[in-house]
Amino acid sequence: MTLITPNLDDRKFQDIVSEARSKIPLYCPKWTDYNLSDPGITLIELFAWMVDMLLYRLNRVPDKNYIKFMEIIGIHLEPPSPAMVDVTFRLSAPQLETITIPQGTEVATVRTETQEAVSFTTNGDLVIVVPHLAYALTTTDESAFNDCLPTIKNPDLLVDIFQQPPAENDAFYLGCDEDLKAHTLMLSLECSVEGIGVDPYNPPLVWEYWNGELEQWSALVLESDTTGGLNADGQVILRIPGNCDMTEVNGINACWIRCRAIQPQPGQRPYSTSPRVKTVAMESIGGTVAASHAFKVLSEFLGISDGSSGQRFQLQNTPVLLRENGETIEVEEETEGEFQPWQEVTDFSSSGPDDAHFTCDSVSGEIQFGVSIRKPSGEEWQYGKVPPDGRRIRFTAYRCGGGVEGNVGEGTITVLKSSIPYVASVNNYSPARGGTDAETMDSAKIRAPQVLKSSTRAVTAEDFESLALEASPAVARARCICPGSTSEGTAPPPGLVKLYLVPAVQEAARLLSDDELRLTRRVQEEVQYYLDERRLLAVRLETASATYVPVSVTARIKVRPGRDPEQVAASVEQELYRYINPVCGGSEGSGWEFGRSLSVSEIYAVMQSVDGLDYIEEVKLFPVDADTGERQEPVTKLGITPESVFCSREHQVLLE
Helix, strand or coil: CCCCCCCCCCCCHHHHHHHHHHCHHHHCCCCCCCCCCCHHHHHHHHHHHHHHHHHHHHHHCHHHHHHHHHHHCCCCCCCCECCEEEEEEEECCCCCCCEEECCCCEEEECCCCCCCCCEEEECCCEEECCCCEEEEEEECCCCCEEECHHHHHCCCCCEECCCCCCCCCCEEEEEECCCCCCEEEEEEEEEECCCCCCCCCCCCEEEEEEECCCCEEEECEEEEECCCCCCCCEEEEEECCCCECCEEECCEEEEEEEEEECCCCCCCCCCCCCCEEEEEEEEEEEEEEEEECEEEEEEEEEEECCCCCCCEEECCCCCECCCCCCCCEEEECCCCCCEEECEECCCCCCCCCCCCEEEECCCCCEEEECEEEECCCCCEEEECCCCCCCCEEEEEEEEEECCHHHCCCCCCEEEECCCCCCEEEEECCCCCECCECCCCHHHHHHHHHHHHHHCCCECCHHHHHHHHHHHCCCEEEEEEECCCCCCCCCCCCCCEEEEEEEECCCCCCCCCCHHHHCCCHHHHHHHHHHHHCCECCCCEEEEEECEEEEEEEEEEEEECCCCCHHHHHHHHHHHHHHHCCCCCCCCCCCCCCCCCCEEHHHHHHHHHCCCCEEEEEEEEEEEECCCCCCECCCECEECCCCCEEEEECCCEEEEC
């Protein structure tokens, strides 16, 4: 988008005259004649006119040059980003054939009297397959497995899914050959009332799937369980995430889910005997797919070419989101009704006179074709092909939308704007995130020096850190340690650069789990590949997750009279989780600084800022063993290595 020249000083001639006249009583109290014929007023107007001319030049020369310079180095205002959200479709009933919900399916929030509906479109096809239970195993030690599928298929027999009595990590595996990632699965079970002793609403078991990103078993979303902890006939409805992957269990590669016995929590009653299952039926009743805050425009007619160089056309809807495959300009061929697709480029610097190229400004929606430039020799050179005279031009499809209005809450996307057979409803079980408005002028001016400083090569430590953030939106922070940057004992050898990464976490100002802070292999490989193309040939790069040093705080506080003690204590605890945080912690709120120590005195200062707190009786800082989770002896100050950051474990706030 063309950058708009701002005013550095918006005062006008009359503003300057009025300001000068208001100062007369202060500096010249004996001057009382303010008529226009007075010589003093004439001088004020003369100097005001001179200042007005200076402001005019000031507003147009420096910033105009600055903005033109930004345009020369290729800086344009960034378009808005669309909010992203996972939407779950629910079928009217389990189907006997595969159901496909096509890409571009429109869903929306409910329109109200004060707010328009916010529309979303799915980013890909959602294929809901028909699962077939092919494998069923039980195990007590993850090494020896018992094949219980024949027993399950015999309606006269029962399967003890755990040992007698059940122990922690006893597991019941169900597998199928179909890929069930992003599916909503319904298990219909016939169970005998054998697993007695447990609370049917809170049994000591968990349903899990194989997480392909973390390469470990992770908990499934249990939507409902009418079996009372596998103690009665009923259904278990599970939502399987999109990162579910096939894995090998007992030498069988399949899509596995498992029901695992866990150690009962305080107040949770254990199983006295193992649950017994008679039959298991597996059905798909829905699926989840990513959607973005956008609507799609198809086959928009732009106009007819006049055969001139540098033609410009305007899209009807703006701003335009980044184009996907098949979203491009088409120009009519010699045969009427036949169109040829053209290629979008960022600029025409590498385009020849026969290259069918065009540019598209995502913010303004302006389309431009090849331009003609006169060289110093007087020769005209054509950069990019010109559509022939009289040819019709159209845009095959583009998506329009984006902005912060797309960051809607969970459970708000419930309207199906596209009619799809066998689909009964839609919902989002998590809020939409990532929607941002178009870039402002001030932001573009701040970005210009950064573009000149780092460009596209990783040379300095700052280059590695900034490019790591560019490589993947899943990276929140990066710390580069190169030879000579730290003490001899911790610095890498010559020729080696180590890059430590902290993953991005949604709503990070809370207690973060180990899984959320773990860097996935996919993100690590993405950053490694991006930087390998930009580093020096003689430099070897190693990427890894940051080292997290867990700490726990116990505080005893006194609340001011008239305040809710529990609420103040919760606010203090929340502030501790926010401050001792690798993603959003520290004094700047941008994450705990790598290698920075933590002392009890600064914890006092952080807690004292909470409204309603009268005074702090005592604060204890405990290092926590990362492996066992056990607290160690309290300390007054704790130091860490340059590649480490602090993270919170369970804090405890006691009321005096």
